[in-house]
Amino acid sequence: MSAVVATAPLALLYAFGLGRAPARRRSWAAPAWFAGLVVLAVATSPALERAADRQLSMHMVQHELLGLVAAPLLAAGAPVRLALAASGHATRRRLARLLHARVVVALTHPAAGAAAFAGVLLAVHVPAVYDLTLRSGAVHAGVHAALLWSALLLWIGLLGADPLPRRVSITATIAALVVAMGAMAALGATLAAEQHVVYAPYARPGTDALADQRVAGGLMSVGGMAVVVPLLLALAWRALVAEERRAAVRERRGLPAEGAR
Amino acid sequence: MIDALFSTDHKVIGVRTAVTALLFFLAGGVLALLMRSELAEPGLQIVSHQGYDELFTMHGSTMIFLVVIPVALAFCLYLVPLQLGAANISGARWALVASWLISLGGVVMWLGFLTREGAGSAGWYAFDPLSDTPSTPGTGMDLWIWGVVLATTGAIIFGWCVLITILRRRAPGMTMLRMPVFTWTAFATSLLVIFSFPSLVVGMALLWLDRRGLTTLSPITYQNLFWFYGHPAVYVMFFPFVGMAAEAASVFSGRRFFGYRAFVPALLGFTVLSLSAWAHHMYTTGAVPVEVFTLTSTALIVPAGIEYFDIIATLWRGSIRLTTSMLFVLGFLVQFLVGGLSGIFVASPTLDFQSTDTYIVVAHFHYTLFAGSVFALFAGVYLWWPKLTGRRLGERLGRVHFWLMAIGTNLTFLPQFVLGYDGMARRLPDYPAATGWQGLNVVSTVGSFLIAVSVVVFLLAVAGSFLRRRDATPDPWGTGCSLEWAAPSPPPRGNFAAPLPPVRSYAPLADLREGRAREDEAVAVPA
Numbered sequence: 001m002s003a004v005v006a007t008a009p010l011a012l013l014y015a016f017g018l019g020r021a022p023a024r025r026r027s028w029a030a031p032a033w034f035a036g037l038v039v040l041a042v043a044t045s046p047a048l049e050r051a052a053d054r055q056l057s058m059h060m061v062q063h064e065l066l067g068l069v070a071a072p073l074l075a076a077g078a079p080v081r082l083a084l085a086a087s088g089h090a091t092r093r094r095l096a097r098l099l100h101a102r103v104v105v106a107l108t109h110p111a112a113g114a115a116a117f118a119g120v121l122l123a124v125h126v127p128a129v130y131d132l133t134l135r136s137g138a139v140h141a142g143v144h145a146a147l148l149w150s151a152l153l154l155w156i157g158l159l160g161a162d163p164l165p166r167r168v169s170i171t172a173t174i175a176a177l178v179v180a181m182g183a184m185a186a187l188g189a190t191l192a193a194e195q196h197v198v199y200a201p202y203a204r205p206g207t208d209a210l211a212d213q214r215v216a217g218g219l220m221s222v223g224g225m226a227v228v229v230p231l232l233l234a235l236a237w238r239a240l241v242a243e244e245r246r247a248a249v250r251e252r253r254g255l256p257a258e259g260a261r
Numbered sequence: 262m263i264d265a266l267f268s269t270d271h272k273v274i275g276v277r278t279a280v281t282a283l284l285f286f287l288a289g290g291v292l293a294l295l296m297r298s299e300l301a302e303p304g305l306q307i308v309s310h311q312g313y314d315e316l317f318t319m320h321g322s323t324m325i326f327l328v329v330i331p332v333a334l335a336f337c338l339y340l341v342p343l344q345l346g347a348a349n350i351s352g353a354r355w356a357l358v359a360s361w362l363i364s365l366g367g368v369v370m371w372l373g374f375l376t377r378e379g380a381g382s383a384g385w386y387a388f389d390p391l392s393d394t395p396s397t398p399g400t401g402m403d404l405w406i407w408g409v410v411l412a413t414t415g416a417i418i419f420g421w422c423v424l425i426t427i428l429r430r431r432a433p434g435m436t437m438l439r440m441p442v443f444t445w446t447a448f449a450t451s452l453l454v455i456f457s458f459p460s461l462v463v464g465m466a467l468l469w470l471d472r473r474g475l476t477t478l479s480p481i482t483y484q485n486l487f488w489f490y491g492h493p494a495v496y497v498m499f500f501p502f503v504g505m506a507a508e509a510a511s512v513f514s515g516r517r518f519f520g521y522r523a524f525v526p527a528l529l530g531f532t533v534l535s536l537s538a539w540a541h542h543m544y545t546t547g548a549v550p551v552e553v554f555t556l557t558s559t560a561l562i563v564p565a566g567i568e569y570f571d572i573i574a575t576l577w578r579g580s581i582r583l584t585t586s587m588l589f590v591l592g593f594l595v596q597f598l599v600g601g602l603s604g605i606f607v608a609s610p611t612l613d614f615q616s617t618d619t620y621i622v623v624a625h626f627h628y629t630l631f632a633g634s635v636f637a638l639f640a641g642v643y644l645w646w647p648k649l650t651g652r653r654l655g656e657r658l659g660r661v662h663f664w665l666m667a668i669g670t671n672l673t674f675l676p677q678f679v680l681g682y683d684g685m686a687r688r689l690p691d692y693p694a695a696t697g698w699q700g701l702n703v704v705s706t707v708g709s710f711l712i713a714v715s716v717v718v719f720l721l722a723v724a725g726s727f728l729r730r731r732d733a734t735p736d737p738w739g740t741g742c743s744l745e746w747a748a749p750s751p752p753p754r755g756n757f758a759a760p761l762p763p764v765r766s767y768a769p770l771a772d773l774r775e776g777r778a779r780e781d782e783a784v785a786v787p788a
């Protein structure tokens with residue numbers, strides 16, 4: 001129920017924007033946004049919450065849905081771009097000024113996104129913090145919000161679906177993805193290799209918490225790789241092809257090659 | 262003389278590193294022959310148990326840290342600037358230091374034989390606690406650690422030099438997607454070296470502190486650190502050699518490399534995946550999630566298959582010349598297949614639990630490293646020898662070299678699969694006569710001596726080559742595709758005597774021959 005309460009207004013607001021904005025060519029933004037909201041609703045649904053309280057592996061699934069599926073889909077939904085298109089002249093100017101604020105420029109840099117993502121991910125899995133989230137519903141919700149927002153920062157910077165104040169270089173993109181994947185792999189490997197139950201509340205009689213912890217670790221590393229590796233390769237390949245295409249255009253026009261002296 | 266030792270020319274550094282590696286190859290080969298002689302019959306004839314431990318440790322360490330990795334990087338150092346149309350490597354003075362670090366590391370490691378307790382004897386991966394002071398006392402083991410640190414530091418510096426050269430020193434028009442196949446493999450190699458090799462340096466430092474009694478090292482931590490280096494290192498010992506085989510296949514089929522735009526993404530995927538497969542060396546520790554690493558290890562089949570397909574498709578309908586280099590390419594293709602397919606077996610936990618530490622593993626990695634990589638290396642040596650020296654390398658002796666080596670290799674390592682299947686454990690100098698293993702062991706020993714003879718034939722061919730005249734043209738094979746074949750043979754300092762041909766694809770020389778580019782568009786060599 002809470003999930004629907006949270007996501008329904010976002011869906012309505014986006015739909016309202018779509019109605020106001022001038023008709024655009026078909027884009028993936030709207031489907032991505034609504035799919036992202038659905039994933040968000042599933043990830044925070046009571047059924048999954050209950051399962052996550054019982055099993056670490058389900059909790060890891062929850063975290064990965066938030067950070068690796070919902071967040072990139074919402075970022076691809078480009079809500080700011082839609083807001084710009086749907087609003088009047090004055091609002092648009094105010095929004096644009098906000099986008100160029102120094103703090104926004106700094107936060108949307110992939111370095112900030114990667115640091116936030118890796119930092120939050122590792123911090124919330126420290127046993128003391130984690131045990132607290134299992135005891136208090138408010139802390140738990142806060143942790144999930146932190147996971148989602150740090151992931152949003154990363155993906156907004158990387159995907160560039162929303163208008164960003166600057167172009168992100170391919171090197172920075174790759175570095176950010178490697179940091180994000182490294183954090184997930186390190187967390188997953190640690191969980192999988194531990195010989196005792198890391199989070200005490202899971203060690204209940206009648207359950208094999210250690211085996212489940214190993215599965216959880218595997219899910220964390222494999223999930224990270226399954227999303228990041230294909231994306232990394234796709235982005236690198238796109239940059240290579242773009243460089244090749246630029247060179248071909250210059251050669252057709254008889255211009256000297258880039259960097260020629 | 263001074264120039265050969267202290268020049269900052271990438272070609273001099275590359276050749277000196279390769280020659281040093283060749284010397285260590287001969288030394289490591291002698292250790293192998295001693296081991297094979299010991300195993301030819303049950304009982305102890307030549308060495309003690311301790312002596313045998315030193316033999317297999319130093320053989321493995323020498324071949325990996327001082328031969329295959331340095332020679333792979335030496336080829337990158339020599340060829341990458343030439344293939345990119347650059348005058349020298351980036352960070353040439355760093356590269357000079359690195360080459361001496363590797364040589365120094367080798368000497369330090371081998372000095373262990375002069376110590377009272379002998380050389381390092383804890384296996385090439387020196388698992389803790391086997392490698393700690395109570396189990397392996399003595400200075401030899403410490404020297405081994407520092408030898409590894411020095412050689413690996415040198416390799417890391419080489420990796421950076423190659424990477425930065427590729428990023429910064431490409432000739433005008435040479436986009437990343439026009440780099441020759443070998444340079445792409447050098448790019449992937451340098452990334453792996455930079456990412457994974459520091460992990461070994463850290464592991465060795467921790468091991469040394471543990472031996473001093475200053476810290477206590479967790480065995481699993483050590484193994485994780487070691488294999489996070491050790492598995493990518495396998496691809497450092499594979500990628501450049503695939504690149505050599507690919508270039509040789511292209512030159513001696515008379516056509517440009519097939520499927521370039523499949524090869525490059527496959528290679529990049531290979532690189533990323535190979536960083537995530539390390540713990541398949543640790544299945545039997547019970548401390549790693551086997552499912553995860555089975556998945557990543559088995560997924561490596563896909564990019565490997567694409568690369569294989571591309572090389573074979575390059576041969577398809579080409580006008581093939583069966584030169585010595587081409588013979589080695591074919592040997593590589595067939596034999597590496599055996600190594601690769603047996604790798605699928607040991608990537609599967611159920612089979613790995615049975616075969617770990619048996620001769621199956623020994624046969625598997627010798628088929629990849631020796632029958633695979635070293636064969637491709639010789640393909641590269643015969644291909645680029647006229648470029649390096651301006652002289653031909655005897656084809657008739659070369660053929661003898663190939664056939665002796667091919668027969669010797671399969672005689673040596675094929676029986677080891679059967680021995681492993683029968684339960685013979687690796688790293689033991691002795692086995693009971695009642696096991697009936699002697700017959701196959703004798704075959705294996707005979708094979709190893711055949712390999713030794715083939716190496717002598719190679720050295721004769723090298724000696725013979727220096728008696729010939731320098732008469733190689735820039736493109737002695739007539740079918741070169743990449744820029745190194747536009748430089749004089751041997752290339753002068755600064756590499757290119759004439760302006761570079763225009764670079765419009767990954768095969769600029771083939772473009773010129775086929776009239777797809779015009780000679781008057783030639784560009785000056787960037788300084």
